[in-house]
Amino acid sequence: MTDKARSTKLACRNVWKVFGEGAERAFAKPVQRSLEARLAALRDGGHVPAVADVSFDVAEGECLVIMGLSGSGKSTLVRCLSRLVEPTSGEVIFEGRDLMRLSRRELTEVRRHKMGMVFQAFGLLPHLTVLENVAFPLQVQGVGEAERRKRALEMVGLVGLAGREDAYPRQLSGGQQQRVGIARSLAVGPDLWFLDEPFSALDPLIRKQMQDEFLRLQRTLRKTIVFITHDFLEALKIADRVVIMRDGRVVQIGRPADLVLNPADEYVARFVADVPLLRVITAGDVEEPVGGACAAHGGVSRSTPIEALLARLADVAAVPITEDGALVGQVTSAGVMKAVAAASARADRGWTVERA
Amino acid sequence: MSVLDIGRGEAAPMRLRLEPAAVVWICVALLILWCETAGGGVAALHAFPKAWTLPIATWIGDAVAALIGPTQGFFRQITAALTLPLSALQAVLGGAPWVITTAVAVLLAFRAKGARLAAFTAAVAAYVLVGGYWAPTMNTLAAVALATPIAVLIGFGLGVIGYRHAAARHGILVLLDLMQTVPTFAYLIPILVLFGFGPVVGIIASAIYAIGPMANNTMLGLAQVPLAVREAGEMSGCTRRQLFWRVEFPSARSQLLVGVNQTVMAVFAMVIIAAVIGGADDIGFRVLQTMRQAQFGQGLLSGLVIALLAIVIDRTTAGFAAASRAPVRRLSSRTLTVIACALAALYVAAWLQPALDAFPTEWTYSPAEALNRWLLAFVARFGDVMIAIKNSAIFFLMLPLRIGLIKAVSPFGWGFTLTPAMIAGYWAVATIAAGAALLFGGRWRAAFAILGVAWMLFLGTTGVAWPGFVAVVAALAWQVGGARLGAFALAAMAFIAFSGSWGDAMQSLYLCALAVVICVAVGGALGVWAAENDHVSACLRPVLDTLQTIPQFVLLIPVLMLFQVGEFTALIAIVMYAIVPPIRYVEHGVRNVSPEVVEASRQMGCSRLQILRHVKLPMALPSIMLGLNQTILAALSMLAIAALVGTQGLAQAIYVALSKADVGKGLVAGLSIALIAMLSDRMLKAWSRRAQEALGS
Numbered sequence A: 001m002t003d004k005a006r007s008t009k010l011a012c013r014n015v016w017k018v019f020g021e022g023a024e025r026a027f028a029k030p031v032q033r034s035l036e037a038r039l040a041a042l043r044d045g046g047h048v049p050a051v052a053d054v055s056f057d058v059a060e061g062e063c064l065v066i067m068g069l070s071g072s073g074k075s076t077l078v079r080c081l082s083r084l085v086e087p088t089s090g091e092v093i094f095e096g097r098d099l100m101r102l103s104r105r106e107l108t109e110v111r112r113h114k115m116g117m118v119f120q121a122f123g124l125l126p127h128l129t130v131l132e133n134v135a136f137p138l139q140v141q142g143v144g145e146a147e148r149r150k151r152a153l154e155m156v157g158l159v160g161l162a163g164r165e166d167a168y169p170r171q172l173s174g175g176q177q178q179r180v181g182i183a184r185s186l187a188v189g190p191d192l193w194f195l196d197e198p199f200s201a202l203d204p205l206i207r208k209q210m211q212d213e214f215l216r217l218q219r220t221l222r223k224t225i226v227f228i229t230h231d232f233l234e235a236l237k238i239a240d241r242v243v244i245m246r247d248g249r250v251v252q253i254g255r256p257a258d259l260v261l262n263p264a265d266e267y268v269a270r271f272v273a274d275v276p277l278l279r280v281i282t283a284g285d286v287e288e289p290v291g292g293a294c295a296a297h298g299g300v301s302r303s304t305p306i307e308a309l310l311a312r313l314a315d316v317a318a319v320p321i322t323e324d325g326a327l328v329g330q331v332t333s334a335g336v337m338k339a340v341a342a343a344s345a346r347a348d349r350g351w352t353v354e355r356a
Numbered sequence B: 001m002s003v004l005d006i007g008r009g010e011a012a013p014m015r016l017r018l019e020p021a022a023v024v025w026i027c028v029a030l031l032i033l034w035c036e037t038a039g040g041g042v043a044a045l046h047a048f049p050k051a052w053t054l055p056i057a058t059w060i061g062d063a064v065a066a067l068i069g070p071t072q073g074f075f076r077q078i079t080a081a082l083t084l085p086l087s088a089l090q091a092v093l094g095g096a097p098w099v100i101t102t103a104v105a106v107l108l109a110f111r112a113k114g115a116r117l118a119a120f121t122a123a124v125a126a127y128v129l130v131g132g133y134w135a136p137t138m139n140t141l142a143a144v145a146l147a148t149p150i151a152v153l154i155g156f157g158l159g160v161i162g163y164r165h166a167a168a169r170h171g172i173l174v175l176l177d178l179m180q181t182v183p184t185f186a187y188l189i190p191i192l193v194l195f196g197f198g199p200v201v202g203i204i205a206s207a208i209y210a211i212g213p214m215a216n217n218t219m220l221g222l223a224q225v226p227l228a229v230r231e232a233g234e235m236s237g238c239t240r241r242q243l244f245w246r247v248e249f250p251s252a253r254s255q256l257l258v259g260v261n262q263t264v265m266a267v268f269a270m271v272i273i274a275a276v277i278g279g280a281d282d283i284g285f286r287v288l289q290t291m292r293q294a295q296f297g298q299g300l301l302s303g304l305v306i307a308l309l310a311i312v313i314d315r316t317t318a319g320f321a322a323a324s325r326a327p328v329r330r331l332s333s334r335t336l337t338v339i340a341c342a343l344a345a346l347y348v349a350a351w352l353q354p355a356l357d358a359f360p361t362e363w364t365y366s367p368a369e370a371l372n373r374w375l376l377a378f379v380a381r382f383g384d385v386m387i388a389i390k391n392s393a394i395f396f397l398m399l400p401l402r403i404g405l406i407k408a409v410s411p412f413g414w415g416f417t418l419t420p421a422m423i424a425g426y427w428a429v430a431t432i433a434a435g436a437a438l439l440f441g442g443r444w445r446a447a448f449a450i451l452g453v454a455w456m457l458f459l460g461t462t463g464v465a466w467p468g469f470v471a472v473v474a475a476l477a478w479q480v481g482g483a484r485l486g487a488f489a490l491a492a493m494a495f496i497a498f499s500g501s502w503g504d505a506m507q508s509l510y511l512c513a514l515a516v517v518i519c520v521a522v523g524g525a526l527g528v529w530a531a532e533n534d535h536v537s538a539c540l541r542p543v544l545d546t547l548q549t550i551p552q553f554v555l556l557i558p559v560l561m562l563f564q565v566g567e568f569t570a571l572i573a574i575v576m577y578a579i580v581p582p583i584r585y586v587e588h589g590v591r592n593v594s595p596e597v598v599e600a601s602r603q604m605g606c607s608r609l610q611i612l613r614h615v616k617l618p619m620a621l622p623s624i625m626l627g628l629n630q631t632i633l634a635a636l637s638m639l640a641i642a643a644l645v646g647t648q649g650l651a652q653a654i655y656v657a658l659s660k661a662d663v664g665k666g667l668v669a670g671l672s673i674a675l676i677a678m679l680s681d682r683m684l685k686a687w688s689r690r691a692q693e694a695l696g697s
């Protein structure tokens, strides 16, 4: 797959964030114990290990989604990645440089040119108009008035707010405010884009509309994205890979289909329980070796969702999978049935029984 | 062990168990009983023994004197440095044509709040001009104009430091707390000693006094900037300075402007009060002078100037603060040009026509003499009624509370003397009431409260044994706020007693307590009424706004006119000022009871009164207690001002110390009042918190 060819844009190594008074000292105590024991000791001491020993890579142009229940440390993790929150320990490597080692000055430069962030609570400046808000990151860099205005107008148009440039944030609806937040985060043309539950505060209909627009934007911009949500359906739509967090720790990282078909534990299984299975799994997930003679004619790619093949599978026994025109495998109705049955059996019997 | 527990658990309901708090109160009651009976002959139990007091006032005086020696030059230099801008401001404001000044004020009012305030401002200007108060008014405004920026800048700086550094915040909060509770006259004294006499000193005092609201609002405003806004600023690549000036400062703007509004009002109130020490011909001095000469007509007229000015300044600055919450409407350059041209034209007109420059004296008209005559006639006509009201309040309300029924009931006031049988009857009734509360309701707290009130009424605040009083307050503090608050109560009372202020404190306490009781009873009833009736609420609001806006000092004038100098006058003045919070908080609390709960109880068939009694009032309790807290603080601060019309106790001690520039005595008495205020504040807040928790929110 092409993923391997892409270079790593952002990586974090053993990142910890412990909240509470004297957290540094409590964390620095020498330990040879397991992660569990260490977490328990921190919690007993009245500290909050919001992020515990998290490591992963994000490839250039990838969209990585972080999920987890409320309080599982998603926001804190993302703030560690941008150093809005100072990690207690660990490395964050962005384009080959350890962010932890940057001076405040250098960090400001990185933020000015390479990073953008969208916030759940919008974070718009109440005293500035839409246009001024979008131009704000350029203004603090010292970009000239005309250039700033041109760029901001472009961004405002990009998110579909043309005509509302002179409105103030309080005069906008939630969806419009978040569009401003998105435009602002894109104004400097960042390589790395953080979004912390950008659509959670919006109504379901607006949320759907915003998701579609986000996808449209991403198709043209191709940014490297770290996106937080606790809506798995949202993750499904946009994610290349999903990180599931629980109590500050990463429980599982994988493609959405991996999580559905092979959840690492009950927590993940419950997360993905209500997912429309056929929309998630792809031809590649239920691929079988080609048995007898099967024509490559009408082949589909591995990433085709099964949902799209249902009509064909109702008529024929197998649909061929091709890669670069060559036949590599097939999807059969029986194979699909097996995957569905396994997943629903797991849901019926309950995860713990299955494990035992 | 578990077997034993079960055995105990089963036996427990059979026995009457005493809560630890009840045990404490029984001990307190026994202590009081011992003090008042067996120890009754020991004088040391009643008046705090003089021999035990420490010369704290002298120490403070010496310490300040030692401090002043080397630093006075520095402080005097500040005084000198401020003299120039003050005279410049006075020259500008006093010299500018009145048409220009008035036009600018009206324009500002219009911009802040629209045509109605502009019209009101024009009317006020007309009153000031025609009444002949223009010159002193301009002097007062010059003082305000000089003191406000100083207070705003220092307060803002302190607020920023407090917001940035958690370590400094604690110290700043304590400082602000002290500045809010130490009575104004008390810290005028060290300022006087440090900076010398004269109008500039009043300005310095006002500026220092007004730092508090600005610092508080700065901290509040900055802390209220949403985290997302700050993070968005950081992610936009702001440097620290950009983050502060471009993100945090503008986001906190409305709150900062609220701070400016409160600061201006504090400066204004203090500039008026500073007339007591300063000799400038400003409007506060005019009022004070007329009060001293008992020219009530003039007093009323010039007091009205202060009240009206306060309203204009308050509404204008508050208008700007409120407008800043809405998107800014910038004035177009054309409008600005028109305004500038109009002002220039006015200036030329004033230059050509002197009547527009200096308001001609022939045009002024003062109804002071007529008012005086009318007032005299009024007093002559209703004097008997006034005296009757005053005397009955003194004999039946104030004296019993101060010196106790045992001394107050005399043939002179009451027409008879207390016989031993009456005393026995009094205590029998109290005991039976307490016993009934205990036996039939099981309310031991109520029983103790009844006995306590009976004790206070019988001996009066100045008559009760001090160890008993100390024990009651400490036990109360311990019960509502835990060991720390109990310790604070003991320390505060120790300071008051050992500094030799115990007697004064009890004198002040009775006046304040009485005022607070009246305020809560009358104000609470009005508040409930206003909450239930929109018309009442609408009628009360402007009255309350006015009472709260005008400087406390002005309230003294009408009361003084009707009742002459004395504690009764002070009482009424305190009540007038301190009645605002109970009305406001009770109305707010009762109105904001969740509509679902009210609806549910109506559905269950509660009558309106039942809803009020069983639903609304209990649920409004936390808010009501905060109102009580504000009432006490207001009463204490007014007490200090009311010393001007003759009171006894701490406030008078401060006033006397002020006239002698005695820093030690003044600060000791001032700190005593501050400690009483802080103690009651902490206790009521703790109590309110408990009530809130009990309501589960």
Ligand SMILES: Nc1ncnc2c1ncn2[C@@H]1O[C@H](COP(=O)(O)OP(=O)(O)OP(=O)(O)O)[C@@H](O)[C@H]1O
Residues within 6 Å of the ligand: A019, A020, A048, A049, A050, A068, A069, A070, A071, A072, A073, A074, A075, A076, A077, A230
């Ligand atoms: N500044 C802080 N000080 C102390 N504890 C904090 C702080 N910020 C977060 N926490 C704690 O860290 C944990 C993780 O918080 P975080 O905000 O990262 O969760 P989240 O996964 O983003 O939750 P949500 O979905 O509700 O946004 C929580 O237990 C929270 O209480």
Ligand SMILES: [Mg+2]
Residues within 6 Å of the ligand: A074, A075, A076, A196, A197
């Ligand atoms: Mg979050």
